[in-house]
Amino acid sequence: MELNKIGLLFGFLGFLFLDGLLLCTAKNVHHYSFILKETNFTRLCTTKSMFTVNGQWPGPTIHVRKGDTAFVNVHNDGNYGVTIHWHGVKQPRNPWSDGPENITQCPIQPGKNFTYEVIFSDEEGTLWWHAHSDWSRATIHGAIVILPENGTTYPFPKPYAEQVLILAEWFNGDVKELIDNATATGADPDPSDAYAINGQPGFPNNCSNETTSRFRVQYGETYLLRVVHAGMNEEMFFGIAKHNFTVVAQDASYIKPITTDYIMITPGQTMDILLVADQDPSYYYITATPFFDSNAPYDNSNTSAILQYVGNYTPPSSPPYPSLPNTTDKDAADNFTTRIRALASSEHPINVPTEIDTQIFITVSVNQILCANGSCGGPNGNRLSASLNNISFLTPTIDILQAYYKNLSDVFTKDFPNKPLYVFNYTGDVGDNTIYPSQGTNVTIIDYGAAVEIVFQGTNVGNAENHPMHLHGFSFYLVGTGYGNFNETTSPETYNLEDPPEVNTIGVPKNGWATIRFIANNPGVWFMHCHLERHASWGMATVIIVKNGPTNETSVLPILPDNLPICS
Numbered sequence: 001m002e003l004n005k006i007g008l009l010f011g012f013l014g015f016l017f018l019d020g021l022l023l024c025t026a027k028n029v030h031h032y033s034f035i036l037k038e039t040n041f042t043r044l045c046t047t048k049s050m051f052t053v054n055g056q057w058p059g060p061t062i063h064v065r066k067g068d069t070a071f072v073n074v075h076n077d078g079n080y081g082v083t084i085h086w087h088g089v090k091q092p093r094n095p096w097s098d099g100p101e102n103i104t105q106c107p108i109q110p111g112k113n114f115t116y117e118v119i120f121s122d123e124e125g126t127l128w129w130h131a132h133s134d135w136s137r138a139t140i141h142g143a144i145v146i147l148p149e150n151g152t153t154y155p156f157p158k159p160y161a162e163q164v165l166i167l168a169e170w171f172n173g174d175v176k177e178l179i180d181n182a183t184a185t186g187a188d189p190d191p192s193d194a195y196a197i198n199g200q201p202g203f204p205n206n207c208s209n210e211t212t213s214r215f216r217v218q219y220g221e222t223y224l225l226r227v228v229h230a231g232m233n234e235e236m237f238f239g240i241a242k243h244n245f246t247v248v249a250q251d252a253s254y255i256k257p258i259t260t261d262y263i264m265i266t267p268g269q270t271m272d273i274l275l276v277a278d279q280d281p282s283y284y285y286i287t288a289t290p291f292f293d294s295n296a297p298y299d300n301s302n303t304s305a306i307l308q309y310v311g312n313y314t315p316p317s318s319p320p321y322p323s324l325p326n327t328t329d330k331d332a333a334d335n336f337t338t339r340i341r342a343l344a345s346s347e348h349p350i351n352v353p354t355e356i357d358t359q360i361f362i363t364v365s366v367n368q369i370l371c372a373n374g375s376c377g378g379p380n381g382n383r384l385s386a387s388l389n390n391i392s393f394l395t396p397t398i399d400i401l402q403a404y405y406k407n408l409s410d411v412f413t414k415d416f417p418n419k420p421l422y423v424f425n426y427t428g429d430v431g432d433n434t435i436y437p438s439q440g441t442n443v444t445i446i447d448y449g450a451a452v453e454i455v456f457q458g459t460n461v462g463n464a465e466n467h468p469m470h471l472h473g474f475s476f477y478l479v480g481t482g483y484g485n486f487n488e489t490t491s492p493e494t495y496n497l498e499d500p501p502e503v504n505t506i507g508v509p510k511n512g513w514a515t516i517r518f519i520a521n522n523p524g525v526w527f528m529h530c531h532l533e534r535h536a537s538w539g540m541a542t543v544i545i546v547k548n549g550p551t552n553e554t555s556v557l558p559i560l561p562d563n564l565p566i567c568s
Ligand SMILES: [Cu+2]
Pocket: 466, 467, 468, 530, 531, 532, 535, 536, 540
């Protein structure tokens, strides 16, 4: 695979009338066509038909500049309904095109199509798109590359070339059958059979050596690697043999450069990395391995691509392999994530709320639901479940956005608690008091413009684990994390209000807490959930509705798109 030189052809130049003047603006409009269809793929010597965009896995990359708009027509030629989400794109005032199934729309049914209007604002760097219905995101995903606006540039020397690297999971079986079976029995879904980098498991996986992804580099040049974690259920360590590299952005927001030989990245996150090809011209493995701190079943395999220097040399018979932290090495994970600080420069300022209007404390738990006569496939014959504030989210049959917009009753309740109804020693001996959650579609309503703080408290209920929490419609500041129970007095004393990273997905440490802050300046209906897919399926989710502000410009775009698939 040849690296693409930077310099992309853009679609249609946008024009804007301002005060009677015709101004050529930097904002462009792009058009993409996604055809969803079943396509045969062979990995690990197993062939299966899987649901893809345009027959590709990973799917096509969307290229825009900061502040552009992309119209993506999604036509479903598959066998079941799907929605697409533009992960990390804030979509100001435009929840209509956000995508989560039965939250902002119903699935695009086979034979139907829908055009998403993806509105970019201050994002710059790498994001991604993925299906947001059942588990179809396993095979329906791709990168979004957001270049600096015309006339501006990166806050680092312009790289020679760039490359998208998408981490994902390969399942030998049909992914929809897999989650449908797990849902039917209440058991843990089967783990994936391999991880993949740009669709290829690579060394040391069965039947994978020949097809390993290769990235060719010129000695002495600097490359921008855009790493996307599109995997389903596992966090990952990632590194390149014999090369240090520098992480410069996370979730399409610049950070202070971190030089390291590995990263820990959770499902949902993206990281931009500068790599200097400064080692002896040869082959080097680029490898990702799981970080897993729980005792659920998981995929303990590795995936590799090859960094291949251009030139005349004898390739090594076995290229060097990076030494990454052990799968359970929590300290290594923390040692990387706690180094992340916002760039916070004059060109890329941050604006952390210091006076909080709305404070929400949320426990994050894995639970069980009782089954009659212990007839389910989970622990103790029960059904596996998950919750926020001990409420396991029930996805409604009518989308919440439509219900809110049209004032339909009986779809959701506005009473998601802003603190746990039952206070216990969250990270200690939790007993059996909170193992069984209630179930409901409980949402939080927030005033436009409110300064919001959310403390996520991981718990020892069920199965403690790191949870990558993701919020739609916003990026937020991660102001603090810690282990044990959040302490109202001492924990805030550790907050970083100077240069906290501005992100859309954060790992809540196992048996620990994480605090985020943001201004609720985006009216709409926004999903918030764990990005481990099995936890999201079990109900580790809720919805935040931000009310309209006082003006049209601070209200949801008034148009209900013509062909938005609504739930009847
Ligand atoms: Cu989780």
